[in-house]
Amino acid sequence: xxxxxVGKGGAGKSSLAGTFARVLAGTGERVLALDSDPxxxxxxxxxxxxxxxxxxxxxxxxxxDDGHRRFRLRQGLTGVGAVERYAVQGPDGVxxxxxxxxxxxxxxxxxxxxxxxxxxxxxxxxxxxxxxDLPGGTRQPFMTWGRYADTFLVIVEPTPASLLTGRxxxxxxxxAQAPRVVVVANKVRESEEVERVGERxxxxxxxxxxxxxxxxxxxxxxxxVLDHDPQGQTATAVRSLMxxxxxxxxxx
Amino acid sequence: xxxxxxGKGGSGKTTTSAVLARTFARQGRATLAxxxxxxxxxxxxxxxxxEVTESLIALRDAxxxxxxxxxxxxxxxxxxxxxxxxxGVHLAVVSAIQNPEPGCP
Numbered sequence: 001x002x003x004x005x006v007g008k009g010g011a012g013k014s015s016l017a018g019t020f021a022r023v024l025a026g027t028g029e030r031v032l033a034l035d036s037d038p039x040x041x042x043x044x045x046x047x048x049x050x051x052x053x054x055x056x057x058x059x060x061x062x063x064x065d066d067g068h069r070r071f072r073l074r075q076g077l078t079g080v081g082a083v084e085r086y087a088v089q090g091p092d093g094v095x096x097x098x099x100x101x102x103x104x105x106x107x108x109x110x111x112x113x114x115x116x117x118x119x120x121x122x123x124x125x126x127x128x129x130x131x132x133d134l135p136g137g138t139r140q141p142f143m144t145w146g147r148y149a150d151t152f153l154v155i156v157e158p159t160p161a162s163l164l165t166g167r168x169x170x171x172x173x174x175x176a177q178a179p180r181v182v183v184v185a186n187k188v189r190e191s192e193e194v195e196r197v198g199e200r201x202x203x204x205x206x207x208x209x210x211x212x213x214x215x216x217x218x219x220x221x222x223x224x225v226l227d228h229d230p231q232g233q234t235a236t237a238v239r240s241l242m243x244x245x246x247x248x249x250x251x252x
Numbered sequence: 253x254x255x256x257x258x259g260k261g262g263s264g265k266t267t268t269s270a271v272l273a274r275t276f277a278r279q280g281r282a283t284l285a286x287x288x289x290x291x292x293x294x295x296x297x298x299x300x301x302x303e304v305t306e307s308l309i310a311l312r313d314a315x316x317x318x319x320x321x322x323x324x325x326x327x328x329x330x331x332x333x334x335x336x337x338x339x340g341v342h343l344a345v346v347s348a349i350q351n352p353e354p355g356c357p
Contacts, residue, residue: 008291010262039260136261137291138349160302161266161293167306168291172349 009136018045054100079122
């Protein structure tokens with residue numbers, strides 16, 4: 001399974017993506033969780049305390065391409081090798097790889113970004129599932145940074161700004177002829193909100209996640225919601241999202 | 253006074269910006285609210301509603317249309333493509349992403 005989470009900032013992408021990755025890994029799948037957001041996020045919901053580590057500079061080497069300076073993975077290193085070597089091992093056996101984070105006023109991310117992009121071009125295939133977390137909004141064009149995904153999960157809260165973002169992402173996906181794009185209604189308080197999310201984004205609803213005060217508590221504690229409340233509403237809802245995708249059931 | 257509001261996604265940047273803008277405007281200050289997010293939602297927080305916010309033309313796209321006549325100055329650009337929000341705040345959207353393909357992170 002290869003999925004990527006997109007949506008407005010604060011809609012709950014990272015919380016759901018991290019929980020999803022661990023729940024999936026808990027079934028025995030080999031899971032690689034990818035965070036391409038230059039702001040920290042996914043590490044917290046995975047329960048990994050290394051929130052600020054991109055690929056080391058040594059991952060890539062500079063070369064001269066007809067007068068242009070370019071970067072490639074260093075001699076002998078493949079994307080799969082980079083995952084084996086640099087991905088952080090997290091709870092439930094999740095492998096975690098993140099884009100470098102912003103440091104200082106003039107943060108030079110060139111090497112880390114090229115390294116990450118090259119890894120995306122050569123991800124481990126058979127036997128691996130990929131769960132990606134993209135930055136909020138439409139800033140990071142998701143067909144590029146989420147090009148590994150066969151399903152995009154657009155996370156939408158039943159608020160006007162989140163619905164509008166979901167609609168924009170759906171439109172971008174349509175122009176790019178993206179693979180399957182579905183919406184997940186998040187922070188739902190009433191069932192009619194789920195219908196609204198489907199109607200207003202024009203996307204097929206994969207499922208819904210209820211508003212969960214325990215998720216807020218976990219966030220404040222800096223803990224993964226799956227560790228804080230393993231059988232709670234969020235964990236339960238994410239398990240059922242995963243079941244829908246795994247069984248290939250047609251989402252409603 | 254020129255203020256920029258920054259922070260993590262979902263932490264309340266847009267809401268804070270909107271309340272600041274309307275508060276200044278109510279105090280009688282001429283206030284320009286600039287939405288610099290490529291996924292612009294500030295109009296909703298200012299009270300313009302979802303549909304109006306969705307229909308706003310980003311200044312960058314306005315410039316890109318390549319008309320000869322407009323955009324003689326930044327003020328002119330805001331006058332022509334900005335909208336008036338409650339309390340007399342002027343809102344202008346700077347940029348919106350229309351293309352799902354390559355770009356910076």
